[in-house]
Amino acid sequence: MTISPIILTLIILLLALVSFVCEFFPVDTTAIAITILLILCKLVTPEQGLSGFSNSATITVTAMFILSAGITRTGGLQIVRDLLFRLGGKSLKKQIAALGIIVGFISAFINNTAVVAVFLPIIEGWGKKRKISLSKLLIPLSYAAILGGVITIIGTSTNILASGLSEKLGYGEFSIFLITPIGIPVFFIGLFYLTFIAPKLLPDRKSVNNNGLDVDYDMKDYVSEIIITPRSSLIGQTLRQSGIQRKFDVDVLEIIHNDIHFPQPLADKILSLGDILLVRGSKEDLLQVRDERGVDILADVKFDKDEIEKELSFGEDKVAEVLILSNSRLISSTLKDLRFRQRYNATVIAIRRGEELLRERLGKVRLKFGDLLLVQGPRESFIGLQTTRELLVLEEREVETLRQNKAYIAISIVFGVVIVAALNILPILVSSLVGVMLMIFTGCLKPGEIYGAVRWDIIFLLAGLIPLGIAMETSGTNKLIAEYIVSLGSYLPNYLILVIFYFFTSLLTEVLSNNAAVLLMLPVAAEVAKNLGLNPISFMLVVMFAASNSYMTPIGYQTNTMVYGPGGYRFLDFTRVGLPLTLIFTFIVPLLIIFVYGL
Template sequence: MVVVFAVILLALLLFVTEPVPIDITAIALIVVLIVLEPWTTITPVEGLSGFASSATITVLAMFILSEGIRRTGVVEQLGDLVVDWTKDSPLKQLGAVVGISGGSAGFINNTPVVAVMIPMAIRIAKRTNSSPSTLLMPISFASMMGGTLTLIGTSTNILASDVWDRVGGAASQPFSMFEFTTVGLIVLAVGTVYLLTVGRYLTPERIKPQLNLTEEFEMAEYLTEVVVREESPLIDRTVRESLRTLDVDIDIVHLVRDGKTFGEPLARKELNEGDILLVRTDRETLMELIDTEGVDLLPQTTHHDADFETDAGTLIEVVVLPGTNLIGETLASLNFRGRYDATVLAIRRGSAVIRQRMDHTPLRGGDTLLLEATDEAIQRLVENRAFVVAQESEPTYRRSKTPLALGIVAAVVAVAGAGLLPIVVSALAGVVAMVLTGCLKPTEIYDAVDWNVIFLLAGVIPLGIAMEQTGAAEWLAALVVAGSTDFAPLLILGVFYLLTSLLTNLVSNNASVVLMIPVAFDVATTIGANAFAFVLAVTFAASTAFITPVGYQTNLMVYGPGGYRFSDFFRVGAPLQLLLAVVTTLSIGWIYGV
């Protein structure tokens, strides 16, 4: 038990601090548990069992099914209807996006739901002269609450079902497809009312209405035009050579020659006398360039978004998604300009904007990049699963496949809900159907999967097995029981909800489920309470992490585009977390008994 607890503490520390990506931590966790087999009791077969778990395979299949729905553009079509219906009513806008996000997240993984809702919210805000900040956080919160509607709503629910089965609970009461639905509807209804009333007034307007992007990112002091003089040493050098020679914090955004504007790719273009360069740099570096590199400062002008609407490109915002291979990399290590044919002008991280020394700033999930890019480059970014383009775009949707994709997901839910096939089998059958019907191309299914979640599941599942086999879960349960002999089972149920929600806001929701369900099961069994009710409380708490932007992936996704501060999530999320702690506990007690 001591060894297992030490491994758990180390894993939690690594999950919180993320010195390496969580999928690497998960793989290391498997290795440590197997190497320490004499103490952890985890054999190689048990250590690798997470990869063969029905929960892992089901989550993988659901990512692919969600991608099939996303490729049809059905959620964007709903967004257009929202704009037409809500007109200029902020309350209607909020109610519509919360309803779409919460309702669809019960059947589509909430990460792609939020990914398509971000540009929708920004589009609604621009067309109605409102702040996107008032919509984005509620979208994330609603997607989490909506995920509690069905077994397939989140990976947390699917994993909880697997752990419940492993501890022996499924023999008496298995998790069915709609086991969560009644309590989930109550949670979503109460949460929606909160977001439309109290939450609406607590959510800040960090991004001001109708600011253009150059104003929003405060670029006035960092965008300047210079002209190359006759004696400049930059003449006949390529842009790449010039930037390397300068060795200062500067980017050449675009080049104007003979009235024609050139944007990326600029690296191989040679500079001539009279070339006008739009550069991104600070005032001190600019003065140094004027003194040493033979350029003259053009009359100061204020640059607006319209100045970038040229053949050279246009300004866009893109959000770096959590869990992608970009996390921890820098613009320099990625060769961002060369790879994406786009110039990064600024990085927004929450409410902070980085405009200097960006090339060596490690990227984080939720970072919002201000780019100048051509239409072709924007289209590639739209198709790239590492980004969410936060502007109106025209991706290639397969709208004709909408009925097929929706029908396939409905069939998966119906077959599993009726008990005709296990959910893992029906989900895999749905994946095959998506490909056979052309809703997805075979090559797209691999990009659809959030692999860090898959590896995380594979890593934490054997950790849960180690807790059970070494008696660690039973020992923790005995401590809880000894300290709560004078409390009613319903109160203990509420305590488990709060503990799990606190743990989830610090580490992964899936890790919380694996660690807390065995303990909850043993506590309920010891005090003679309904173990199923306790496991449900843990599951709901792990699916709703509102207090921090790092508590849940969707919170990170809206963190940058909304311009939020870290404390904003606590201000809006803490009252909701406490409200749902009461509502969920009482609902479970009322419906299932304790």
């Protein structure tokens, strides 16, 4: 029996949705698997299956990631730091407004994930300086970046993808400033909400005091000192030979010999009688070490909340939080597999994953995007961590790691790309590629840095899902779904149909991803508009705005995930703050689109 192409496409679509929601595999892996399945089922040709990699939207998004890296690598965004501090003042409302205006404007032209990555350490330091809880600032930071991303087409990869889909459907690409008449009112409505309403809904959770480690990571019971006694089998052995870090779930953070503190690396340090080892480990593991290796556990009462950080950060050592970024090769690996201590000359003491705090069996934990690592090691190790494109140290980057003399060149290149495309001198695809080459030729980026600048998970997601859109179009699935929606909505006002599209796309974005939502919903919206004899551009823009404005969960949008751990948020904090904003836009955005573009 032959299964009809529509039924087969719907089955594959359902499999994709289940995999995205349940996170059986990373989203990019699922997308590529779906493409292979579509080819095997002959729903698309091999050429159509690979067309996502040559699609103009995919290439443009790749180029925009590189241009954003040029800005951040030269410290272009740090230029506005002093302006933020000056405008912020002492009032929380004023601070959120200043933060929103600055971050929103930048996010209109620079990838908003890169903007949040740069501003996270700045806001962390600002919060501590002003004695403001970070949970009052980081959701506004994320939301402002999202709001800024819908001011122009190049603000997010979702907008660029929507533009590419519009061209493929025969309606032409969106110009850079096509959505600006809608994006600016949406931005200021959102900013008003963040400034005057959100502060009442935001939690006051994460400590801003210097003794925050004990509060945030509860390290009192996990950082202790052990002393090597005359009966200890560790005497005369190196730390590596002793095997205590391999056999027991403990990490030696420091060795103190005759009041001299020896930092990492410690593996080849010979242990002597009377040496004191500063270790991370549970009481159960420490008791095992005591019984089997003949050491004594020093009274841990000395570690009150004021002294833990001092002990961990003694001399040339320091302790800081490090965020795993979305393009990190560390994702899905364990600290043991990565040989993290040897690779970065630093030790992970604890891992915060959203509301969950992990302090045991850290070597076996598979790392995820958004994980916050509490890391201890020599100060020079953190300079190395600051230069990696896979981890973000939540403190302001050392000046010497940035090419600050190239900052204005990088900014000029990006604005040149925008102006050339806006004046229709060159298509955005061409102007962005020219901008990439200029970033390299002017020294803003080194050739080898462009590969690390690209969010390959997003690129493979786009390239993998574009063939699914082709299959839905060629099999008639889009037309069938559109006819069903038209039959259901034939008695509804056209405005309410747009409202339904906005809300449903918003929900889909929260459980899938913004790019997946726009790939699935935009062609259907265009088909519905065609069947109703309405303006397809208005319907497509409603879907695009809904997919790009994700506020209700920490997993619906990359910037929300990035601030989840550093802000000390709980999952429902995003729902409490984001749901009212989503409902406001559900009714306002369709009205604005009808007013500007008509039906």
